Amino acid sequence: QGSAAEHGAPPAPERVLFPPTFSVSEIKNKQRRHFMFLRWKQQQRKEKLAAKKKRRKEREALGDKAPPKPIPKTIENQRIYDETTVDPNDEEVAFDEATDEFAPYFNRQTVPKILITTSDRPRGRTVRFCEQLSTVIPNSHVYYRRGLALKKIIPQCIARDFTDLIVINEDRKIPNGLVLSHLPEGPTAHFRMSSVRLRKEIKRTGKEPTGHIPEVILNNFTTRLGHSVGRMLAALFPHDPQFIGRQVATFHNQRDYIFFRFHRYIFKSEKKVGIQELGPRFTLKLRSLQKGTFDSKFGEYEWIHKRREMDTSRRKFHL
């Protein structure tokens, strides 16, 4: 360090006199290079601090006449505009939604009945997660799959009037995938599930969800694809929530990750509401959306996440 200081300090003034030639990365000696880089960094920081102070002083000096603060750039601000963003007044979208597979649900003709199952041989965590999920979603049943083929159980489910099928895929004793299939010829969505927290792992004061039908909140589903996924998720819950239960299930989409939370709320006053989290939580990321029911080989894919094409920009989201 001493030698670096000695070596670093004397040549620097010389080189600074010839601006175009000096660059920290051109020094071959690693120790010296590192030292010079740190010094350069410190200089940058100082300059930045000085600039900030100056700006603040100017702002205070101007007082009321100061220009409004610039809005910081966030990823949501900078999001690349997606052409399929749904405009609330779009007629075409409204027409589509009136005639797609969820129309009977939204017209209150069908009551959702869900079948939850897992992949083969579920381990303890998955089993418990399935149970908790079935308490969250009203009118749902958990059945174990002992080696039965999906293609065979789908016609059986349709015969027994199930409207939706959820398959929780498991890997190394934790659930990591979710296949949601709307049964009578509905779309199938395949999600990657992560950060699953069971009820006992959420810090709370020990409450269980009651059997009331919860409300549903769907946040941030803007594009067409997002809209259809949102409708699919909403179709899991019966249409008329029981407000006395004061439970709410939230699907919040942020940057293509759908966060699921289940809360109980209470209105403390008109402007304040308190929420207490019960129920499991997990995050989903859409991997593919198929038009028909679950079929891995011959299904017609409406949307697949193609990593090379779709992950190119940090500011591009599809949901």
Add this chain to the structure above:
Amino acid sequence: RTKTQNFCRNEYNITGLCNRSSCPLANSQYATIREEKGRCYLYMKTIERAAFPRRLWERVLLSRNYEKALEEIDENLIYWPRFIRHKCKQRFTKITQYLIRIRKLTLKRQRKLVPLRRKIERRENRREEKALIAAQLDNAIEKELLERLKQDTYGDIYNFPIHAFDKALQQQEAESESESDAEKEDEEEEDTDRREFVEADDSDLSDFEDMDKLETSEEELEEEEEVEKKASHSRSKGKTPLKGPARSKRPYVNIEYEEETEPTTKTKAT
């Protein structure tokens, strides 16, 4: 490599172990069974062809029928040492068994293993964390719920007289005591009456035991004065996980009755 035996790496070996008797290199008269694409072949090596490496191994296709194939082996390996014959048949049996198993398994569903890419996993986890922070879920949910409250989706369940209180205040300040607003006047009068009581008391509700009493007393009042304001019934149903023990600035309707019951409840609370 087991404790007593080595494995032989030669592909023409019949037993798979490295012994003098089962080494294809050590024996000039040798036979094996090998299978290709589901069909079994009998390979034979005789000493006459030892000089012609290209034609060394003679290949015979065995029939698909198990018994017939065994007969074919016998027929081809007639006058051959017992050991080789026996081992050939054993090997053939084993091969057919595993071929059958393969065929059965392909009919069932097969697990397709998709390897995880570490870099991508890490990237997605990091993005998920950042998205979670950016999402500010609690705030978003609370905002949404308040929105719904404002838009009256809950109907008459929740009724915060503070809202009406503010409205009434505004009305008073605007001094709109015209006779056309007769209804409003009535409400105003009721509000002013209540407001008097409010100013006298600064009490807050501490328990929801109070709510029970309030509800009952309010019900009586409801019949009398046709008050539309009710306390939230849900709270008195005993399902409330109260976020905090104390709630401040309760609607003054309740406070009015608190006057009577307050001293007792305060003692209870403490």
